[in-house]
Amino acid sequence: xxxxxxxxxxxxxxxxxxxxxxxxxxxxxxxxxxxxxxxxxxxxxxxxxxxxxxxxxxxxxxxxxxxxxxxxxxxxxxxxxxxxxxxxxxxxxxxxxxxxxxxxxxxxxxxxxxxxxxxxxxxxxxxxxxxxxxxxxxxxxxxxxxxxxxxxxxxxxxxxxxxxxxxxxxxxxxxxxxxxxxxxxxxxxxxxxxxxxxxxxxxxxxxxxxxxxxxxxxxxxxxxxxxxxxxxxxxxxxxxxxxxxxxxxxxxxxxxxxxxxxxxxxxxxxxxxxxxxxxxxxxxxxxxxxxxxxxxxxxxxxx
Numbered sequence: 001x002x003x004x005x006x007x008x009x010x011x012x013x014x015x016x017x018x019x020x021x022x023x024x025x026x027x028x029x030x031x032x033x034x035x036x037x038x039x040x041x042x043x044x045x046x047x048x049x050x051x052x053x054x055x056x057x058x059x060x061x062x063x064x065x066x067x068x069x070x071x072x073x074x075x076x077x078x079x080x081x082x083x084x085x086x087x088x089x090x091x092x093x094x095x096x097x098x099x100x101x102x103x104x105x106x107x108x109x110x111x112x113x114x115x116x117x118x119x120x121x122x123x124x125x126x127x128x129x130x131x132x133x134x135x136x137x138x139x140x141x142x143x144x145x146x147x148x149x150x151x152x153x154x155x156x157x158x159x160x161x162x163x164x165x166x167x168x169x170x171x172x173x174x175x176x177x178x179x180x181x182x183x184x185x186x187x188x189x190x191x192x193x194x195x196x197x198x199x200x201x202x203x204x205x206x207x208x209x210x211x212x213x214x215x216x217x218x219x220x221x222x223x224x225x226x227x228x229x230x231x232x233x234x235x236x237x238x239x240x241x242x243x244x245x246x247x248x249x250x251x252x253x254x255x256x257x258x259x260x261x262x263x264x265x266x267x268x269x270x271x272x273x274x275x276x277x278x279x280x281x282x283x284x285x286x287x288x289x290x291x292x293x294x295x296x297x298x299x300x301x302x303x
Contacts, residue, residue, distance in 0.1 A: 080139055087139070090146055098153070172265050173241045175219035175299045179249060179285050180272070184209045186282060189295040195279050204293035205248065205286035212281040214272040216249050219285075219299070224261040224269070233284065234276025237269050247296075248286035251278045 187207035194201045218239055225246070226238035233250035237257060240246050253273025263269060274281045287294045 076136075080136060084139060087142060087146065172221045173243075173245070175241065175245070175247045175287050175296070177217065177219045177265055178300055179216050179219050179247075180208050180210050180214055180283055182208075182210065185297075189293075189297060196277070204288075205250075205284050206296050208283040208285060210272040210281060210283055212253055212271075212273055214283075215268045216252060216270040216272060216283055218263045218265060218267045218269050219247050219287075220245075221264045222247075222262075224257045224259055224263060227255050227257055227259050227261075230276060232277045234278060235270065235273065236276070239263060239269070244290040246288045248284075248288070250284035250286070251276050251282060253281075 185206055186209045187203055189203060189206050191200055192203045193199070216237075220239070220241050222239040222241035224237060225240045226236065228236070230236040230250070233248070235250075235252040235255050237249045237252065237255060238246055239249075249270050251273055252270035253275065254271040255269070256271070257263060257269045272281055272283050278284075285296055287296045287299055
């Protein structure tokens with residue numbers, strides 16, 4: 001492309017050749033100049049806006065800041081609401097644990113208010129009303145309350161566990177289970193007329209009437225310390241339950257255990273018979289504490 005430049009009066013002229021490179025260069029230069037101008041204008045406007053107290057400019061800046069602050073606050077509140085839902089679920093679990101703790105306390109023979117570290121739960125209720133979202137302070141306070149409740153409940157359940165384990169172990173080693181299913185006393189503990197000689201003698205156990213072959217079960221868990229023929233008791237089993245407590249099962253027709261065996265509560269140890277000093281099929285059952293006869297009925301009455 002040619003550009004002809006003519007002077008005033010047409011006395012001289014000049015021809016300028018403009019090619020594609022020249023056009024591209026001029027366009028690029030114009031774009032650079034425009035970008036620099038816009039950047040400078042933006043910088044000056046921001047600098048002016050920061051230092052200016054013009055109401056309109058200050059209003060625009062404050063509106064932007066408020067919108068950003070509201071957005072951040074909404075994000076924080078959304079997170080708190082999500083955590084509050086989790087907190088409510090945890091509190092519901094604690095209520096279920098409270099109910100479980102009360103049931104376990106009854107099993108352990110305690111009243112709920114007698115539990116160590118227990119705190120009274122105040123009654124709560126009332127009509128439903130419109131609620132407001134939890135604040136950070138409210139959430140932190142309720143979270144702290146829940147944490148303390150968890151610690152207290154953990155202490156309570158630990159105590160209950162210990163009591164239940166101890167009580168269960170003690171019951172297993174106390175002769176509270178009737179040695180035969182049909183409890184039918186024919187002779188009680190204490191003084192009676194001896195059926196053989198008619199003299200008044202002390203009966204050191206209780207007699208259960210049963211047919212020959214009826215299963216005799218261990219009244220409690222323990223170790224067999226005697227299982228053989230006895231001159232007076234016939235075929236006899238003695239079980240040591242620890243702490244000086246021993247039970248005796250006499251006049252059996254058959255022994256199902258031997259000395260040294262470990263037996264559990266309710267395990268068959270013999271069968272009813274009439275061996276030894278006996279007038280007929282029955283079970284003679286004794287409970288001895290440190291060798292001293294005890295009334296078996298007192299143990300069997302415990303459930």
